[in-house]
Each structure stands twice: as structure tokens, then as C-alpha cells.
Amino acid sequence: MNAKQAKDFLVQQTVEQASIxxxxxxxxxxxxxxxxxxxxxxxxxxxxxxxxxxxxxxxAEYEAKMSRLLHHAYRRLKKTDPExxxxxxxxxxxxxxxxxxxxxxxxxxxxxDHPIRDFFKPFGIGLLIAxxxxxxxxxxxxxxxxxxxxxxxxxxxxxxxxxxxxxxRSPRELIRFLSVWFQPKPTDDSESK
Numbered sequence: 634m635n636a637k638q639a640k641d642f643l644v645q646q647t648v649e650q651a652s653i654x655x656x657x658x659x660x661x662x663x664x665x666x667x668x669x670x671x672x673x674x675x676x677x678x679x680x681x682x683x684x685x686x687x688x689x690x691x692x693a694e695y696e697a698k699m700s701r702l703l704h705h706a707y708r709r710l711k712k713t714d715p716e717x718x719x720x721x722x723x724x725x726x727x728x729x730x731x732x733x734x735x736x737x738x739x740x741x742x743x744x745x746d747h748p749i750r751d752f753f754k755p756f757g758i759g760l761l762i763a764x765x766x767x768x769x770x771x772x773x774x775x776x777x778x779x780x781x782x783x784x785x786x787x788x789x790x791x792x793x794x795x796x797x798x799x800x801x802r803s804p805r806e807l808i809r810f811l812s813v814w815f816q817p818k819p820t821d822d823s824e825s826k
Contacts, residue, residue, distance in 0.1 A: 639724035643735050650706035668734040700741040
């Protein structure tokens with residue numbers, strides 16, 4: 634895959650994703666994805682294109698928008714067409730060899746679709762841990778609990794903590810963890826067969 638084919642493929646996937654999400658995408662925004670600063674073979678004068686773009690758009694907003702569209706397009710392809718995912722990887726690898734704009738857009742971390750939820754997840758976990766530690770300290774003071782007597786419960790407590798952490802991420806990860814944890818161990822008879 635050459636650089637032109639790689640750009641065409643990634644721009645086409647981005648335009649398709651913008652259409653799916655009903656995100657307006659101007660001709661100038663599409664042309665800017667082809668931007669290469671020091672490329673004499675480019676069909677447009679890079680300085681004129683950059684000046685035109687900067688007069689109409691805010692670069693940070695554009696990069697966030699395009700990064701989000703690129704990442705959403707990639708996720709869509711992973712679900713629907715593994716062959717195009719290989720093409721995507723080839724295109725990014727090809728374009729990363731030069732001084733091109735698309736790898737910059739791809740490498741940028743897109744803003745979250747749920748920033749409030751993303752903030753409260755780790756905050757909630759930290760709060761839960763702090764409350765647990767505080768409750769343990771209060772119970773220790775009230776009932777004069779000796780921690781040496783709780784040594785036999787540490788594995789169970791550690792397992793509960795792991796389950797809670799996995800449960801906050803996704804149920805699928807919790808099920809995968811439990812299936813590996815509780816997988817029956819092979820016996821000597823099954824190994825010799």
C-alpha cells in the first residue's frame with residue numbers, strides 16, 4: 634500500500650464514520666487530512682491550505698473531532714470487517730514513515746464520550762477503598778480486633794477486592810477471571826492420555 638492509497642483508505646473510513654454519526658465534515662476538513670507540510674508532489678500548496686484552514690477552524694477542536702472519528706471508525710471495522718483492520722494497520726504503518734497529518738490525528742487521544750462517568754469511576758473506587766479502610770480502623774478500635782487472627786482470611790479478602798475491581802470494569806472481564814480461577818485442574822490420569 635502506497636501513501637496515497639493509505640490516505641484515501643483512512644479518509645474514506647473517516648468520512649463514512651462521520652456519515653454514520655451524523656457529524657458534519659466539510660471538504661476543507663477532508664482535504665486537511667491529506668496535509669503534508671514539506672511535500673512538493675502534493676496537489677495543493679500546503680501553506681495556502683494551512684492558512685485557509687486556520688482562518689476557518691480551531692486546530693485543537695479539529696484534531697479532537699478527527700481523532701474521535703478515526704477511533705470510532707477503527708472500532709466499527711474491528712466489529713464488522715477484520716480484513717479492513719489489517720488494511721488500517723498497513724495504512725497507519727505506511728503513513729507513519731513520513732511527515733503526514735493522519736498519524737498525528739490517530740495518535741491523539743480522543744476526548745471521552747462520557748467525561749463525567751470516566752471521572753467518577755476511579756473516584757468511586759478510591760472512595761470505596763477509603764471507606765473500607767476507615768471502617769476497618771473503627772471496628773478495630775471498638776472491638777479491639779487483633780489482625781494476627783485475620784491472617785487466614787487474607788486470600789478471601791484479596792479475592793473479594795479483585796472481584797470488585799473487575800466488576801467496575803465490565804462483567805465480561807469478571808466472568809473471564811472467574812472461569813480461569815475456578816477451572817478444574819488436570820489430574821495425572823488426564824495428562825497421561
